[in-house]
Structures are given as structure tokens and as C-alpha cells.
Amino acid sequence: MESGGRAGGRKAEESLMARVKTGAAGPCPCGAGEYVLCCGRYHGGALPETAEQLMRSRYSAYALGSMDYVRDTWHPRTRPHDLQHDTETKWLGLEIRRHAAAGNEAVVEFAARYKLNGRAQRMHETSRFVREQGRWFYVDGSFPED
Secondary structure, eight states: OOOOOOTTHHHHHHHHHHHHHHTOOSBOTTSSSBGGGTHHHHHTTOOOSSHHHHHHHHHHHHHHTOHHHHHHTBOTTTOOSOOOOOTTEEEEEEEEEEEEEETTEEEEEEEEEEEETTEEEEEEEEEEEEEETTEEEEEEEEOOOO
């Protein structure tokens, strides 16, 4: 989910923050409810309590073009140096298949649907997360064979 060009990145970030600040109504891109009551609160500064909440909020950040949020929630040890918004990808839906936590480590398996160049695609990933000083971070992911 981390590839793409920078065009529109700053504008998307500003639009996202305006949506959070005004409490704009609408469905959350992650599909779990109303944006301001779901991922919008994390994009506005609240900390996710679970790795699944972080996964959902990262998906929504990708969908909304909030690459600063994606970068800030990526563990510094594995974070790419250059993370840009892919304006060609349209994110269509998220399905959480599994969430398992053990102490300060967790995995979230998910399938994300998206459209790229007019063609429907699906990404299936098992993501690893770690909690440090009470804050969850995305570490990395693997791509299981379907």
C-alpha cells in the first residue's frame, strides 16, 4: 500500500484534517461505521487501543491520502524513507480476517479491495504490529498465498 506518486498528497492531507476538525459526517473508508466515530478520531490524534484499530485507521488513511498518518504509525525500524500517496489507486473496501494479540505484539490478516487503472484488485496481507510505550505501530507484512 506504500507505492505511488506525490501529486495531490498535501491537498488530500489538508482535506482529511478539515474533515476531522469539522466532524464531517459520512461512512468510514474501513467500513466499520461513521468516519468521525471510527478512524477519524485516530486521524485527529487519539491512539488506537488495538492493532486492529490501527490497521483500520491506516487503511482509511491510505484511502483518504493521509500519508503523514501512515508514516507516523509505521515503526521507525521498518519505515520507508520516501512514502508517497498513490493517486491512481481507489480503495474500495477492507475485510479483517483475523486479529490476534499477545502482549505487545499482534497480527492482523486482512483483504483490501482496490481499483488501479480501471481494474479491480485485491491485496491479502498478514501484518505484524508492535506496541511500544502504549502506542501501536505497523512493523511489516507478508502476503499469504490464496
